[in-house]
Amino acid sequence: MSDNVPRDSTALADSTALADLTTMRVGGPARQLLRPSTEDELMENVRAVWKRGDEWLLIGGGSNMVISDEGFDGTVVHIVTRGIQVTSQDAESLHIRVQAGESWDGLVRRIVARGWAGIEALSGIPGSVGAAPIQNIGAYGQEVASALEGIDFLDYDSGELVHLSTADLNLGYRSSVIKSGRVGLVVAVYLALTASPTSTVQYQQLASALGVSIGDQVPVQQVRDTVLALRASKAMVLDPNEPDSASCGSFFTNPIVPENIARALPSDAPRWVIDDEPVADVAVPLGETPALPPAPKQRMVKLSAAWLIEHSGVKKGFRLPGSRAAVSSKHSLAIVNRTGANAAEVSELSRYIAARVLGEHGIRLQPEPVAVGVELT
Structure with missing residues (x-):
């Protein structure tokens, strides 16, 4: 070489x-x-x-x-390498290998048009296929983890091309072993999809927009169309005619905090328990004294970063004096570049938002974008 x-x-x-x-x-x-x-x-x-x-x-x-x-x-x-290969297919499932440079939403569009289910709620997410497992992208009740079988990965330490299974990637909320430190290049992604004309709705906002209940079955194309409409209403799809679409999408991840921290917030602050484990029943023979139960585990709760931002005095459309970077007028979780902002202005606004949330609620926001030569918090 x-x-x-x-x-x-x-x-x-x-x-x-x-x-x-x-x-x-x-x-x-x-x-x-x-x-x-x-x-x-x-x-x-x-x-x-x-x-x-x-x-x-x-x-x-x-x-x-x-x-x-x-x-x-x-x-x-x-990374612009493109190509989709069917690795196996039967009446119930489709397994594909997708090169890293393929457009993510272009892939979703093609899969949905052919009547396959598994990634339809991830419609409209910008970026390439190779980035999807690094972030474990997710939206409207789906994550790429649910359809991912593995990746081909060029490992920095060995220089070798290796295959990593989904289990190897240790996927979590917007996280993976790659994001947390394993260095290399995602060359291709393997996905498993289901032959189904319908999708199970798993997210309340999506269910409301569709006029159905969580758990109902809806045609996959209808799910995609509705997700795209929801994202467009928040300027979360790339559109050259939309002034708020020059952004990184959601700029901050939803914080995950111990339950006692979440309890300190006002009652109207959205929150979701993410590891609510049921307490197992214990049978004790008559006449015996039961052992003391273990101390209850501290539950973790996911909070809404958008709510925290808006309730820290940073409203939609906010910008610092003289800055060309702004909070989206349609979604408080996006920082947008409407009028030729530079990276310094974007990072200044990011730090300001994080400081306001920390000062008001004592919660530290984590930026979602990769920062290259800038400080976002």
Whole structure:
């Protein structure tokens, strides 16, 4: 393997603005930008960059990144490899291998149009397929974890292509082993889908929009259409005609806190117990004294970051004086770039929002986007 970048890859000059590759539309130039067009080129490029010891950055759809105005003084690899392979199929299930550079929503659209269920509630999420398991993307009662079978992963430590199962990835709420520190490149994603014309509705907002109850069955295309409409009403789909759509989507994750912290919030603060374990019954023979029960486990509760923001005095449409970054006028969980904001203005607003929530409620918000050369909290 040569230390040089393969000649059939596309290398762009230093003036390439990374803002053009991100949905937030901020970011300065890269020292070098590569766009390998096949999986083999992608892996060869990345291995060569690693071997040279360059600073490196991977960008797929760029929907979950805030890059500094100074740019990135290293090699950026733009992942654009596309292809969908059916690995097996029968009357009840479809198993596919999807290359990392495929559009996530483009994949969902194709799957739903063919009458397969499993990812329809994840419609409208921007970005590439390769990023989906890193974040364990989720919305409206579905997570990619429920359909994921594994990934092909180029491991940084060994330089080898390995297959990681869903269990290997240790997926949680917006988390995975990759996000928490395992370094490498997602090359392809394996999904298992169900041959079903309907989907089980699992989220109250979606059920209300559909006019059904949680647990009801609804055609998968109707679920997709309704999810897209809900996301559009919050400017959470990419739309060049929508001034609030230049964003990273949800900018902060919903905090997960001990129950006693959640109890301190006003009664109207949305909350969801996420690990409510039932207490097992214990049989004790007559005449015997039962052992003392174990101390009750502290339950964890998920809170609404949007509610916390709005109830910290940061309303929809808010912007700092003189700043071109703003809170979306349609969703308080999104920071948007309407009028040519730069990364410094986005990060300043992010830090301000987090400080207001911490000061008002004592809860620390965690930004969802990857920060490259900027501080978001």
